[in-house]
Amino acid sequence: MATPMRSGPPRQGRNPELLPASAPGASQEEIRRQNLGAVLRYVHVHGLTSRAELTSRLRLNRSTIGALAADLAAAGLVTEEAPTTARRAGRPSLVVSPRSGRVYAHALSIEADRLRAARVGLGGRILDLREADRPSGMAAPDAVAPLADLVRDMERAVPGDALLAGGGVAVVDTTRDADGRIRIGGADETLHAALSAEFGAGPRFVTGDLADIAALAEHVRGVAAGVNDVVYLHGDLGVSAGIISGGRLVLGHRGRSGKVGHMVVNPDGLPCGCGSRGCWETEIGEAALLRHAGREPGGPDAVADVLRAAAAGEQPAVAAVERVADWLGFGVANLVNVVNPNTVVFGGSLRELYLAGAGTVRRRLDTMVLPPCREIVHLRAAALGRDAALIGAAELAFDTLLADPLHAGAAG
Amino acid sequence: MATPMRSGPPRQGRNPELLPASAPGASQEEIRRQNLGAVLRYVHVHGLTSRAELTSRLRLNRSTIGALAADLAAAGLVTEEAPTTARRAGRPSLVVSPRSGRVYAHALSIEADRLRAARVGLGGRILDLREADRPSGMAAPDAVAPLADLVRDMERAVPGDALLAGGGVAVVDTTRDADGRIRIGGADETLHAALSAEFGAGPRFVTGDLADIAALAEHVRGVAAGVNDVVYLHGDLGVSAGIISGGRLVLGHRGRSGKVGHMVVNPDGLPCGCGSRGCWETEIGEAALLRHAGREPGGPDAVADVLRAAAAGEQPAVAAVERVADWLGFGVANLVNVVNPNTVVFGGSLRELYLAGAGTVRRRLDTMVLPPCREIVHLRAAALGRDAALIGAAELAFDTLLADPLHAGAAG
Known part of the structure; x- marks a missing residue:
């Protein structure tokens, strides 16, 4: 993939970017x-x-x-x-x-409890969208067949001259086992095999962690548009992050960065499904909020109910939100000290939690983040909602086309 | 600065890099x-x-x-x-x-207790090196005048046709106040002003955090050469990190990433100089090791003495090393979950601590890091020692020359 060149001398006081030790040269065609x-x-x-x-x-x-x-x-x-608007003088x-209606990508998301498939037009417009449940215990590769059905269904309505640029898949890392237990580990090689088997010679699919992909979407056209240093936090069954530094995703060695839900924040805390103890997830996950509010374990609806009760001033919901928001701020403060973002975006289930406890979150940052980083960091609720995963997955898919517009994207 | 272009299609299963939304086009000259x-x-x-x-x-x-x-x-x-070696056939x-002897950079380091100035030749060779003490309480900008003296001294021996490519300065973030207290915050605008005042129309200096710069050096020619995802940890008075992701430094919004010493790891821990409590520094800093070993507060020599005692099997030095190494592993595990490096490098005073307690550090990773990240992460002692800061500072300085070889670097 081509990286557009940047020009201009580095400014004093700013570190230049690292360059790969062995960089290929440029040709006319390139x-x-x-x-x-x-x-x-x-x-x-x-x-x-x-x-x-x-x-x-x-x-x-x-x-x-x-x-x-x-x-x-x-x-x-x-x-x-x-x-369409007249200009003052000269040739307009x-x-x-x-051509959003003609050039499009398949965008798929394999979420904790839901499967979604969309056709997303160039320019980031969702042209069509289908959904299905993801039953507990369905492994990510097994989700490819029902997603392919949704895709085929959408394809029937596609005009004959449309151009399919490719496909992107956003996969959550934390899923529910058939027995309801939380299991870590989503996308892997078997997912790629399932995509190849199901789509054959069709679009090539790029896969990624849902939090990374949603971060990309918020960075390209959401609340972090134009911001180059972003921590996007995504809550669903677990908590993970998409980290953008200098305009680029921090993917890690095997694309496994952002497992922030498994930072240990409370060495004396509860056991976590990962085998460790006191992970951030155990303090800010859905289960923690419901537990502190004195509720039975439940899903997003039960969480929404606690947030509603807290907004109405009901105890112990208010105390539960305060406590969980305090731990939310605790982990955010650590991340801000580590990666120094300009903006932290709260997405997925963390969006509502952040909005309910924003003051508490900010107070934690005020005591734990070093002053120069503390002053500049913006805290923001995600803008794109659940569509972030689909819009971001389409960004991945369009990347091949954008890297070589006249020779790529002929898969459809 | 020009970014060499990369070619080839993105591979399936790997996220492409983000590109800036507004990328300048390429001209012939570029x-x-x-x-x-x-x-x-x-x-x-x-x-x-x-x-x-x-x-x-x-x-x-x-x-x-x-x-x-x-x-x-x-x-x-x-x-x-x-x-010089003969080849089998054809034109060699x-x-x-x-031209390491001719083309060089000024590399300066403003360390906690020491000032160092070097001439570093193209290719990363240290050609000349001078040192001076940094008295307690000397602010970073006040270190520029004595460093300039060292530079002028070195300049006397420079051949007439030599080419000065520029200068780089590595600054620690944690210094000692005149009363011995630890103070956070090193490089800032006043440092740039001091550099301009002292060097005038001479070389342009690029400044950076010492941990970032040492990370760069280990990445270009040290123990992490060829590794694109690196966490370099630097210990001196404080603990900070240089994080490299996808071959690029994660600098953060104002170049203030890597303040890992101020991640809170122990919510019930001791107060930290930053105003927070239970920061990683309070558990793995020099003071923690000396305290656990039952020693008086001291500097690097006192720390070395504890490490020697531990190596000889003496209690309570052994227990102190175990305890501090355990907290070292704790913080490293959190960082590995967040940024998924291929290699973690222990530099500065953490090098010897890591070597003394490597087994303990690794055990923490084995319980706290998610399995897929845990298995691949390499732990390494830094290779370049104290020269890392100077070699890295020269890399910053050479960057302008490397971006535009025929039109830059004529400052000398």
Whole structure:
């Protein structure tokens, strides 16, 4: 995948990025590919854009942008048209838009209790969406067949000239066993085998951790758009994170970063399903909130009920929210000290918990985070909701197309 | 700074990197600059390299490599010569070497109790080195004047045709107040002002956190060479980390990532100088080891004495090392769950502590890290010792030259 080049000297006082020790050189063909990708990516992220804006933002000259946009239009990836609003003087700059209705990706999410499949158009628009239950005990690879059924169902409504760019799959790491116990470990090689078996010569699927993928979505077009240092926290059965540093996902050596639910925050705490004790999940998970509120174990509905009771001022729900929000802030403070984000985003079930206990969370940061990091960190509720996983999965899928617009994405 | 392009399609099952939403396009001039940088960087990192190897590693054709190497040689940045060993057949491929004796950087380190200045040649060779004490209570900006004296002293021995590429400064974040108390916060804007005042129109200095810079050095030419996901831990008065993910430093929003010493690991622990309680530093710092060993507060010598006593099997030194190593493993386990490194490097004073308690550290990882991350993580003692900060600071300085070999680095 091509990495657009950045120019300009490094500024004093700012560390330059590391470069790979062995970096391939650039050829003419690669440059054209890269520039086509830069134009297509820009309109994919920003929507309708004038040629003039592309010229200034991409720092290419006007005729180059014109030729690139024309090539992309000829390939059916963008449209070019005169702007609808009149300009003061001179020839109006054509506006370039992604062909969201024609160019699309399959986006799948394998969530704790739900399977979702969407067609997402270039530009990040959800064109179609189907859902099914994920029964307890269904392993991620076994979810591929019912998802493929949903995909085939959606495909019937796709226009004949549509272009399938590829597929992306967001998989949660924590699932429910048939006996209701929580099990850790979602995506693995068997998932890829299941995707190949089910889709055969169809779209190539890229898979990723749901929290990473949702973080990507919030970074590209959600509450963290334009923010380069982000910790996105996702709560469902477990708690995991998607960490973005300098505009790039911190994936880890095997893509297994962000297992923040298994940071030990309370050495004297309860046993965790992972075999350790006092993990963050044991203090901020659904089970902790219900336990402190004196409720029976339950799912999202039971949690929502506690949050409603707390909002109405009912004890012990208020105390339970305070206590869990305090531990939420505790773990966030540790993460902020480690990765120094500009923005922390609370997603999944943590969104509502954060909104219910924002003051408590912030107080923890005020005592535990070093002052220079504390002052700059923004805490935000996620903007894209459950669609984040699908929109992010589509981003993964579009990446091949955006890296090489004229030679990729012909899988459909 | 130019980012060399990578090519090839993303592989299934691997998340592509995030790209900046607004990526500038590539021009002809930029490509040549980038390719010159790629060649110079390759020999800077790998030392003497044949043109044939450059051709294959950088994926450029042979004539292009020849022209680039000739340009770099003409600029006095590399030498080209016939290989000394005979080859079986055909014309021997010229070998290209960095001109380490001619092209150099100023590398400075502002450590807790010491100031160091070096001339580091292209290729990472320390050509000259001077040191001075850093008195307690000396703020980082006040260290610039004595460092400048050391630099001027070294400059007297520099040959007339030498090329100064720039300067880098590694600054510890934790220093000792005049009254001996530990103070947090090292590099800031006042340091840049002091550098400008002292060096004027001389080399431009890039500054960074010492742990980040030492991590960079271990990544480029130390124990983590070729490893793209690294947590480097640095112990001195405090504990901080340099985190490398996907080959890039995780710097954070204001370059303030890696304050891992202030993760709270023990909510019931001792007060920390930062105002919080139970920070990792309070459990694994020098003070903790000396306290558990029943010793008076002291510095590195006192710590070394405890480690010697423990190695000789003396109680309570053995128990003190075990206890501190256990907390060391505790924090490392949390970091491994968060960022999923391939390698954790123990540097500064943590190097000896790790070597003394490696089994205990590993046992913590075996209980606290999720299995898939646990199995792959390598624990390593740092290889470059105290030179890591200087070698890394030079890497920062060379970066401008490597980004644009023919138009940068003329500061000397």
